[in-house]
Amino acid sequence: MELRQLRYFVTVAEELHFGRAAERLLIGQPAVSQQIRRLERELKVELFDRTPRLVRLTPAGDAFLPAARGVLAAEDAARAVAADLAAGRVGSFRLGTITGLGQRLDRILDAFERQAPGLRVELVALPVKERLAQLADGRLDAAFVRGAARPDTPDIRQLPLWQDELMAAVPARHPLATQAELALSELATLPLRLTERRNNPALVDLVLNACQAEGFEPIPGPTSGNLQDTLAAIGTGTPMWTVVYGGNARIMRVPRVAFVPFRSPGLRLPVALTLRQGPSTPGLDLLRSACVPAEPAPTSGDQDS
Numbered sequence: 001m002e003l004r005q006l007r008y009f010v011t012v013a014e015e016l017h018f019g020r021a022a023e024r025l026l027i028g029q030p031a032v033s034q035q036i037r038r039l040e041r042e043l044k045v046e047l048f049d050r051t052p053r054l055v056r057l058t059p060a061g062d063a064f065l066p067a068a069r070g071v072l073a074a075e076d077a078a079r080a081v082a083a084d085l086a087a088g089r090v091g092s093f094r095l096g097t098i099t100g101l102g103q104r105l106d107r108i109l110d111a112f113e114r115q116a117p118g119l120r121v122e123l124v125a126l127p128v129k130e131r132l133a134q135l136a137d138g139r140l141d142a143a144f145v146r147g148a149a150r151p152d153t154p155d156i157r158q159l160p161l162w163q164d165e166l167m168a169a170v171p172a173r174h175p176l177a178t179q180a181e182l183a184l185s186e187l188a189t190l191p192l193r194l195t196e197r198r199n200n201p202a203l204v205d206l207v208l209n210a211c212q213a214e215g216f217e218p219i220p221g222p223t224s225g226n227l228q229d230t231l232a233a234i235g236t237g238t239p240m241w242t243v244v245y246g247g248n249a250r251i252m253r254v255p256r257v258a259f260v261p262f263r264s265p266g267l268r269l270p271v272a273l274t275l276r277q278g279p280s281t282p283g284l285d286l287l288r289s290a291c292v293p294a295e296p297a298p299t300s301g302d303q304d305s
Contacts, residue, residue, distance in 0.1 A: 005039040006068045008032050009047060013065050014130055016055045020074060066137065073139045092120040093283040096131040096143030098271070099227075100164065100245045111290040112283075119283060127199055132156065135274055142287055143261070146269045147202020158272040161291055165246035166206075166267040167259045169230075170235045179259030184262060185214040189242040191221030193230050202269055207243055210267055232258050243267065 012021040012032065022029040040047050047061035057065065093112070105123075112121050124131075124140060134140045136156060146164065155180070168187060170176050176186060188211075197204040211218045221240045222233070228243050235256030244252075249259035273291055275284065 001038065001042055002035075003072070004167060005035045006071055009036045009039055010065065010068050010072060011059075012048065012055070013057055013061065013068075016057075017134075018055060019101065041080065056212060069133075069137045069139070073137060075227070079157045091118065093142075093287075094122045094124055094140045095287070096135060096274075097123045097125050098144045098146055099125070100248055101144070102247050102251070108287065108290040111286055115286055116282065131244055132274065135276060137253060138276075141281075143274045144271060145202075145274050146200075146271050147206065155277045156274055157277055158274050159288065159291075161271045161273055163268040163270055165261075166203075166243045166262050166269065167246045167249045168241055169234055169244050169249070169257050169259055170241045170254050171234055171239065172258045173237055174258070176260065179260055181261045181263045183214070184210055184267075185216060187241050188214075188216040188218070189239075190219065192218035193221035193240050193242045195226075195230075196223050203243070206267060206269060222238060243249065 002280065007026065011024055015021045017022065018029050018032055018061055019251065022032045025032065032282060036047065043060075043064070045060040045064075046058050047064060049056050050059055061199060095108075100190070101108075112119055118235070124134070126134065128145055131140065131143045131145065135143045144161075145158070168176075168182060168188075176182055192207070192211075208218065227242075227244060227248075231244075231254050233242055235254060237256070244259060246261070252259070272286065
């Protein structure tokens with residue numbers, strides 16, 4: 001049994017799709033399938049039920065998944081210890097991040113540097129489902145989440161932090177770009193360009209539900225995996241719109257795109273710090289104190305929770 005086989009298995013188990021797993025692993029799909037088959041032969045069990053349209057874990061695969069994650073977590077921990085020893089550091093703190101933390105993230109890192117200079121902070125960016133899974137099995141010490149994302153285990157608790165405002169992004173030459181604020185219904189005739197729901201369910205659900213509450217179904221535009229590509233497409237002048245986090249909109253300089261606030265009460269996503277149940281640690285105490293200042297600083301954002 002090889003570590004790479006376990007890594008491939010866990011990735012396929014999280015995606016339930018060999019193609020998407022291969023994309024995450026940055027290798028070809030045949031190599032993933034081949035190594036999973038070798039692992040199954042060695043274990044003498046089928047780990048996945050495979051059909052042309054569906055991939056799902058077998059009972060054996062479901063039982064094997066926590067053990068495989070445990071082995072990979074141990075490998076990550078061993079590598080982190082080795083890196084700390086080589087660099088003269090005394091430990092590490094793995095934090096699952098969201099895009100758009102902006103100055104808040106700077107403040108957190110500054111706090112660790114001032115108060116715990118020997119503690120290495122490792123930032124881990126993952127889709128929300130994988131972020132929560134890694135927190136639950138110990139691969140992350142803490143994680144930020146946006147929206148109503150909830151872990152599948154009762155051993156996780158959430159500390160509410162702040163609300164991230166959303167703003168509309170429209171072509172700079174569009175008539176709506178000149179308004180001080182706009183109602184969501186004014187965008188009903190323009191295609192909406194959003195990330196795929198699996199990348200950010202909280203954001204997508206918030207926008208779509210708000211549109212429905214205003215009495216319209218948004219015209220679907222092309223999906224995009226990142227905000228930069230979306231803003232570049234909007235900047236061509238093609239009538240379409242998207243949403244960005246307000247802090248990001250206020251510091252970005254995209255001459256061909258206008259960022260317009262929504263009319264009150266607007267659109268907002270709550271942000272929470274997600275932690276495992278159990279005794280606190282100095283790293284967690286430091287993180288919590290850095291996350292809850294008296295006056296929150298502006299944030300920047302992207303289309304990821």
